[in-house]
Amino acid sequence: MRHFPVLTAALLAAFTLSAWAVRVGDAAPDFTATDSHGQTHKLSEYRGKYVVLEWTNNGCPFTQKHYSSGNMQNLQKEWTAKGVVWLTVLSSSPGAQGYMTASDENAYMAKVHADPTAALLDPSGTLGHEYDARTTPDMYVIDPGGKLIYAGAIDDHPTTEVSDIPNSKNYVSDALTEAMAGQPVATAYTRPYGCSVKYPGAD
Amino acid sequence: MLRPFPILTLLLAAFLAATLPLRTNAQSAASVTAPHLTVSLLVAPVEIYPGQSFTAGLDFKLEPGWHVYWINAGDSGEPPSITWKLPPGITAGAMQFPPPKRLPLGPLMDFGYENEVIFPIPMRVGSDFHPSPPEATFAAHVTWLVCREVCIPGKADLSVMRVAYATTPPAPSTDPGIQGVIAQFRSQLPKALPSSDSATFSSSTKNFVLDITGTRATSAQFFPLDETIIANAAPQPVVTTSNGIQLTLTKDENLQAPPQKLNGLLELPDGTAYEVHATPGTIATTTPVRTTDFSGILGGIALAFAGGILLNLMPCVFPVLFIKGLALVQSSQHERHKLRAHGWVYTLGILVSFWVVVAILVVLRAAGRQLGWGFQFQSPTFLALMAMLLFFLGLALAGQFEIGLSLTSAGGSLAQKQGYGGSFFTGVLAMVVATPCTAPLMGPAIGYALSHSAWVSFAVFTALALGLAAPYLALAYFPGWARLLPRPGAWMEVLKQAVSVPIFATVIWLVWVFTQLAGTTALMGLLAAFLLLAIAGWFLGRWPGKAGATAIAIGVLIAAIAAPIWSVRAFGAPPQSSSSATAYSLPPTASDWHPFTPNLLAQSRAQGKPVFVDFTASWCLSCQVNERLILRRADVEQKLHDSGAVLLRADWTNQDPEITQTLAALGRSGVPTYALYPADPNAPAHVLPEVLTPGIVMDALNSLPSANRQSAAISRPISQ
Numbered sequence: 001m002r003h004f005p006v007l008t009a010a011l012l013a014a015f016t017l018s019a020w021a022v023r024v025g026d027a028a029p030d031f032t033a034t035d036s037h038g039q040t041h042k043l044s045e046y047r048g049k050y051v052v053l054e055w056t057n058n059g060c061p062f063t064q065k066h067y068s069s070g071n072m073q074n075l076q077k078e079w080t081a082k083g084v085v086w087l088t089v090l091s092s093s094p095g096a097q098g099y100m101t102a103s104d105e106n107a108y109m110a111k112v113h114a115d116p117t118a119a120l121l122d123p124s125g126t127l128g129h130e131y132d133a134r135t136t137p138d139m140y141v142i143d144p145g146g147k148l149i150y151a152g153a154i155d156d157h158p159t160t161e162v163s164d165i166p167n168s169k170n171y172v173s174d175a176l177t178e179a180m181a182g183q184p185v186a187t188a189y190t191r192p193y194g195c196s197v198k199y200p201g202a203d
Numbered sequence: 204m205l206r207p208f209p210i211l212t213l214l215l216a217a218f219l220a221a222t223l224p225l226r227t228n229a230q231s232a233a234s235v236t237a238p239h240l241t242v243s244l245l246v247a248p249v250e251i252y253p254g255q256s257f258t259a260g261l262d263f264k265l266e267p268g269w270h271v272y273w274i275n276a277g278d279s280g281e282p283p284s285i286t287w288k289l290p291p292g293i294t295a296g297a298m299q300f301p302p303p304k305r306l307p308l309g310p311l312m313d314f315g316y317e318n319e320v321i322f323p324i325p326m327r328v329g330s331d332f333h334p335s336p337p338e339a340t341f342a343a344h345v346t347w348l349v350c351r352e353v354c355i356p357g358k359a360d361l362s363v364m365r366v367a368y369a370t371t372p373p374a375p376s377t378d379p380g381i382q383g384v385i386a387q388f389r390s391q392l393p394k395a396l397p398s399s400d401s402a403t404f405s406s407s408t409k410n411f412v413l414d415i416t417g418t419r420a421t422s423a424q425f426f427p428l429d430e431t432i433i434a435n436a437a438p439q440p441v442v443t444t445s446n447g448i449q450l451t452l453t454k455d456e457n458l459q460a461p462p463q464k465l466n467g468l469l470e471l472p473d474g475t476a477y478e479v480h481a482t483p484g485t486i487a488t489t490t491p492v493r494t495t496d497f498s499g500i501l502g503g504i505a506l507a508f509a510g511g512i513l514l515n516l517m518p519c520v521f522p523v524l525f526i527k528g529l530a531l532v533q534s535s536q537h538e539r540h541k542l543r544a545h546g547w548v549y550t551l552g553i554l555v556s557f558w559v560v561v562a563i564l565v566v567l568r569a570a571g572r573q574l575g576w577g578f579q580f581q582s583p584t585f586l587a588l589m590a591m592l593l594f595f596l597g598l599a600l601a602g603q604f605e606i607g608l609s610l611t612s613a614g615g616s617l618a619q620k621q622g623y624g625g626s627f628f629t630g631v632l633a634m635v636v637a638t639p640c641t642a643p644l645m646g647p648a649i650g651y652a653l654s655h656s657a658w659v660s661f662a663v664f665t666a667l668a669l670g671l672a673a674p675y676l677a678l679a680y681f682p683g684w685a686r687l688l689p690r691p692g693a694w695m696e697v698l699k700q701a702v703s704v705p706i707f708a709t710v711i712w713l714v715w716v717f718t719q720l721a722g723t724t725a726l727m728g729l730l731a732a733f734l735l736l737a738i739a740g741w742f743l744g745r746w747p748g749k750a751g752a753t754a755i756a757i758g759v760l761i762a763a764i765a766a767p768i769w770s771v772r773a774f775g776a777p778p779q780s781s782s783s784a785t786a787y788s789l790p791p792t793a794s795d796w797h798p799f800t801p802n803l804l805a806q807s808r809a810q811g812k813p814v815f816v817d818f819t820a821s822w823c824l825s826c827q828v829n830e831r832l833i834l835r836r837a838d839v840e841q842k843l844h845d846s847g848a849v850l851l852r853a854d855w856t857n858q859d860p861e862i863t864q865t866l867a868a869l870g871r872s873g874v875p876t877y878a879l880y881p882a883d884p885n886a887p888a889h890v891l892p893e894v895l896t897p898g899i900v901m902d903a904l905n906s907l908p909s910a911n912r913q914s915a916a917i918s919r920p921i922s923q
Contacts (some may be wrong), residue, residue, distance in 0.1 A: 014361070022456060023456050023457055025456050059353060061348075061354060061355065061356045062354075096352065097352065097353045108244075120851060125379070129310065132310075132456070134278040134311055135279045143440070143680070149458065156282050159281070159346075159356075160348070160356040161206065175898055189431065189457040189459075191430040191431045192277060192279075193279075194283065194671035195279055195280075195350065195353065195354040195356075196278065196280070196308045196309075196311050196350075197279075197311070198352065198353075199309040199310060199311075201309050
């Protein structure tokens with residue numbers, strides 16, 4: 001009898017997890033994750049703010065396109081200055097491309113002048129699976145009410161060519177601009193492009 | 204030690220010298236080796252001239268484990284692209300993509316090519332082509348993404364030079380080697396679906412069902428041309444229908460509205476690929492017979508009527524007939540003139556309840572839900588209400604209270620107490636309890652009805668309802684037969700109380716099924732409801748006909764109804780996936796039996812093993828009887844084992860679209876169904892009767908070709 005509440009809770013948790021489809025327009029799944037400075041971040045604590053989730057893998061040429069050009073850093077600076085919480089997520093498993101220890105990640109961010117609110121370390125892939133993140137980059141925008149308002153590609157040029165960036169339509173910036181102006185997000189879901197997320201067991 | 208070297212070098216040089224002219228002409232300038240692959244531009248014609256058409260090729264030779272992508276790369280990756288720089292007058296068509304492979308990466312699914320792929324590209328030399336120097340250079344800038352665990356983008360500039368002529372040369376020639384490899388990949392390109400075949404799809408909340416007619420294959424893969432339409436990694440269960448196949452595709456989570464068309468490529472096991480542009484449509488389980496096939500419909504109606512009559516003898520319906528028979532005996536004394544009217548009202552009760560269920564079924568199926576006969580028993584709430592209804596009825600029969608007296612507050616003879624409302628209600632009850640029993644002859648009739656248009660469904664089910672009502676109606680119309688019944692007396696009270704026993708037995712069975720569906724915690728709610736029912740019954744019995752007591756009883760009844768509904772909502776077990784549900788109800792001793800999946804069925808037959816499938820549900824009484832009395836008999840079990848057939852149990856206790864589709868392919872729509880699939884995937888399945896005997900099963904197994912009787916130990920299904 002004593003184990004009963006625990007069992008029920010576990011059952012309910014299992015049920016909710018599996019039933020929780022990441023759908024644009026629905027509540028974004030809550031999560032708790034640790035960043036490269038050892039600090040804990042809980043999505044629900046950022047209620048009232050826009051939150052951007054950016055899946056990254058610094059060995060992936062698609063991610064490199066946006067970092068070597070400075071495009072990603074500029075987005076991070078631009079939007080965090082406007083009060084957006086920008087969380088970079090590393091879901092590569094240990095040994096896989098893009099896996100970083102906390103100190104490696106801090107050194108890397110300093111080197112490339114990355115400026116997110118935090119870099120969340122997710123080597124188990126839990127957060128990635130919860131959001132069904134498929135590629136690096138894969139972008140998610142969550143509104144102050146905790147609703148997912150954009151999921152998908154960073155822009156409309158699925159290439160590794162830096163020269164394509166100036167001609168690209170950036171879906172993340174568009175979604176944030178539209179939502180902050182009180183307008184509906186015109187493009188709320190696209191196919192993310194890039195390398196596959198290097199989840200454990202994915203090789 | 205050094206001696207052999209000069210000779211070797213010499214030989215090598217000679218070899219190179221011999222092959223060099225050809226290679227320069229054909230390939231070498233056209234080939235670039237990049238990390239993990241070699242990319243080549245292939246141009247077969249040796250001479251280029253106005254009016255010429257040919258197929259060029261972009262060739263990727265990949266290191267083991269590395270892949271490039273299809274036109275829709277799937278969850279990650281990008282397809283190669285080519286930009287041409289061609290002499291004026293020469294035009295290149297779009298790059299054509301041979302059928303890809305599914306490339307799973309953990310939870311993701313990509314579509315691409317391993318080892319080698321050649322993308323054919325149609326080329327056309329216009330009549331306005333005027334070579335100024337007598338040569339034509341085909342130059343192309345190619346980009347690609349090559350991946351294994353990691354991805355590496357690549358690009359190359361390739362070019363091939365050919366001799367050019369202003370007019371058609373007398374004897375144009377081609378490089379047969381290049382021609383051959385391009386032709387090989389070109390032959391794999393998807394073809395248009397034959398015009399006699401059709402592709403349609405229907406949408407449900409989670410799935411698309413893609414229906415392709417005309418193919419005899421038993422398995423197939425669908426590759427979507429449009430991104431973000433389906434969940435790429437989801438398995439694609441396939442069922443064969445009488446005239447083709449059906450694939451269940453899982454929708455992309457974020458798909459807002461169903462697409463106008465489902466575009467993609469259907470690849471069959473033999474490598475044939477068809478380009479599919481499926482249009483929305485209501486998918487019937489077999490080809491909808493639009494031409495009025497009267498003999499078929501009449502056959503279905505006749506079968507249904509006969510099945511309905513036999514249904515009266517099934518264990519589910521028998522208790523209700525007891526009640527009805529009792530009423531008959533009671534009324535036979537005084538109110539024989541009312542008998543016919545009662546008979547018709549009872550018939551109407553059966554008819555209306557059948558019509559209501561069929562209407563719901565037709566509407567839900569039109570909306571794309573995969574439901575079959577008996578679907579209401581897949582709802583724990585429905586089961587709880589049924590169990591409570593019968594429990595309350597049992598209390599009344601056992602003598603705790605009089606239904607008619609308390610609830611209608613009417614006095615008079617027994618017959619009057621059971622008014623027309625009572626007769627109607629008995630009809631409804633008969634239909635409801637009849638559902639879990641599929642009587643002989645009913646299976647094909649229901650399967651036929653649900654695979655045809657709505658009005659055929661109604662016609663067949665009307666016949667079934669009339670069949671069910673027929674014995675009682677006949678008694679009402681031939682009072683002479685009723686005279687054979689004993690005269691009413693004190694024995695009637697005893698019989699009435701005795702009838703409560705089978706009613707309570709039915710309650711026990713319903714509670715067992717409910718527990719399997721909703722779990723033991725939800726069971727507490729149902730049992731509490733029984734207690735409340737007993738209290739309500741006590742009020743009705745202790746103070747009969749008193750308005751206050753009736754009001755209290757009704758209040759308690761409402762609470763009783765609310766209890767299990769609430770407990771199902773609050774504690775009901777989550778809907779189990781088909782595999783776990785199957786595993787759950789499989790008795791641990793039945794080691795020869797495996798949970799059914801369409802894949803396992805196709806796989807076993809592909810391995811040359813026949814397959815015996817037991818379609819069952821825990822709420823299906825006929826199924827339980829067959830399993831316990833026939834399939835578990837020692838001699839039958841031994842025979843099943845020795846036959847070499849793979850034994851699969853398809854548990855339909857919960858809703859399961861895969862099983863519903865497989866049943867549909869057999870022309871059935873409910874359980875019990877027993878099917879013996881021969882090893883030959885093209886041979887039709889043998890469907891056994893609903894009521895099994897040991898002889899039926901043994902004869903069916905004996906009819907298998909003896910070559911198939913080998914030991915068939917299979918492991919767990921391979922999950923992709």
